[in-house]
Amino acid sequence: xxxxxxxxxxxxxxxxxxxxxxxxxxxxxxxxxxxxxxxxxxxxxxxxxxxxxxxxxxxxxxxxxxxxxxxxxxxxxxxxxxxxxxxxxxxxxxxxxxxxxxxxxxxxxxxxxxxxxxxxxxxxxxxxxxxxxxxxxxxxxxxxxxxxxxxxxxxxxxxxxxxxxxxxxxxxxxxxxxxxx
Amino acid sequence: xxxxxxxxxxxxxxxxxxxxxxxxxxxxxxxxxxxxxxxxxxxxxxxxxxxxxxxxxxxxxxxxxxxxxxxxxxxxxxxxxxxxxxxxxxxxxxxxxxxxxxxxxxxxxxxxxxxxxxxxxxxxxxxxxxxxxxxxxxxxxxxxxxxxxxxxxxxxxxxxxxxxxxxxxxxxxxxxxxxxxxxxxxxxxxxx
Numbered sequence: 001x002x003x004x005x006x007x008x009x010x011x012x013x014x015x016x017x018x019x020x021x022x023x024x025x026x027x028x029x030x031x032x033x034x035x036x037x038x039x040x041x042x043x044x045x046x047x048x049x050x051x052x053x054x055x056x057x058x059x060x061x062x063x064x065x066x067x068x069x070x071x072x073x074x075x076x077x078x079x080x081x082x083x084x085x086x087x088x089x090x091x092x093x094x095x096x097x098x099x100x101x102x103x104x105x106x107x108x109x110x111x112x113x114x115x116x117x118x119x120x121x122x123x124x125x126x127x128x129x130x131x132x133x134x135x136x137x138x139x140x141x142x143x144x145x146x147x148x149x150x151x152x153x154x155x156x157x158x159x160x161x162x163x164x165x166x167x168x169x170x171x172x173x174x175x176x177x178x179x180x181x
Numbered sequence: 182x183x184x185x186x187x188x189x190x191x192x193x194x195x196x197x198x199x200x201x202x203x204x205x206x207x208x209x210x211x212x213x214x215x216x217x218x219x220x221x222x223x224x225x226x227x228x229x230x231x232x233x234x235x236x237x238x239x240x241x242x243x244x245x246x247x248x249x250x251x252x253x254x255x256x257x258x259x260x261x262x263x264x265x266x267x268x269x270x271x272x273x274x275x276x277x278x279x280x281x282x283x284x285x286x287x288x289x290x291x292x293x294x295x296x297x298x299x300x301x302x303x304x305x306x307x308x309x310x311x312x313x314x315x316x317x318x319x320x321x322x323x324x325x326x327x328x329x330x331x332x333x334x335x336x337x338x339x340x341x342x343x344x345x346x347x348x349x350x351x352x353x354x355x356x357x358x359x360x361x362x363x364x365x366x367x368x369x370x371x372x373x
Contacts, residue, residue: 017209021202028195054194061198061207066215156288 009073017064024064027077028057034144035081041139042085044128052088056081075153078146082136082154089132126176134169137162222283229277230303236270237307274303 004012004026015023035056040049059080067076123142127135136155140146152159201207278299282288290298 022199024202025195025199028198032194050194054197057194057198058201058207061202062210063215064209065212066210152288158289158291160291 010069010071013064013067013073014069016061024061027060027073031074031077032057035077038078038139038144039081039085041124041127041143042082042132042136043088048088048092052081052084056084059084072150072153075150078140078144078150078154079156086132123173126173129176130169130172134165134172137165138169138173141166222280226277226280229273229280230306232273233270233277233303234306234310236266236273237304238309238311240266240270241308241311274300277303 002015002023004023007015007026009027009030012023012026016027032053035053036046036049039052039056040046043049043052056077060077063080067073123138127138130138137151140151140154141148146154148159148162151162155162157165198207278296281295281299
């Protein structure tokens with residue numbers, strides 16, 4: 001009997017690929033709640049987030065042999081979830097986009113202490129109106145507690161761009177949230 | 182979403198997927214599938230890069246064969262220039278960039294830098310191929326641009342010395358012999 005608790009994600013993936021398909025249930029146990037939360041924040045719809053999460057696990061299983069176990073599994077599966085969610089949004093949903101030139105004047109302060117729970121709740125309400133380009137890094141950073149490096153791997157953008165998008169997203173959020181509150 | 186709902190969703194997702202796996206409705210793709218994918222990606226990238234390089238070298242070749250801009254032959258170049266080649270180059274460059282982005286490490290490089298590196302490398306490659314005489318070897322010995330270059334030399338009003346050096350004999354046999362370098366033409370014999 002294998003003790004999966006002591007195994008890393010990458011080790012479990014190796015077991016699934018080489019020995020036992022059923023070990024994939026361990027991967028699902030570890031990631032389903034995280035991915036449901038992530039896709040729900042992206043799609044703003046819990047039913048669709050379940051479908052997208054399920055598709056993510058299916059796609060991950062089918063392509064599991066392409067995963068390099070020297071790399072981080074978490075970033076790999078989040079990347080698949082990101083792709084699935086983006087495809088879903090472009091197929092089914094109209095995004096509430098802000099005007100391209102929309103910005104907060106430089107002299108105004110950006111949003112601070114977003115880590116606080118009450119601020120995160122406000123953020124959830126506002127995030128719908130932000131273009132996906134900006135909402136994604138914010139969701140990954142504040143809700144999924146991913147580092148800039150991991151966000152860079154998931155979204156396939158340079159770390160500098162991650163930082164820029166998060167800063168810009170904060171400015172947009174401040175403007176939107178202030179209007180709503 | 183309440184904790185209970187999340188748990189129900191979790192259970193359904195897990196049960197559904199594991200059931201499909203056990204019934205063999207879901208199977209992992211074999212490793213060679215991804216290996217073939219990588220080889221095809223590399224092949225696609227090389228093909229688009231080579232196509233761009235050769236078309237750029239061909240464009241460079243045509244511009245030189247047509248004569249210098251200093252002699253105000255711009256009009257002739259514009260009317261006779263095979264503009265479709267520019268479209269082919271643009272498409273192959275765009276395809277090349279799309280393929281490059283398939284590589285895992287590429288996202289770390291800024292898009293503008295990546296685009297600049299790819300464009301400059303391809304342009305320099307095209308100029309190098311033209312100047313090194315590779316394309317002249319291709320015209321004589323066979324190669325991707327042989328037919329197109331020979332047709333172009335035949336159809337257009339190109340310097341006869343240049344035609345002679347490219348072995349288009351039926352049109353230049355009656356001309357006096359010229360000093361063509363091995364594998365190419367002697368620049369001294371060209372009128373520019």
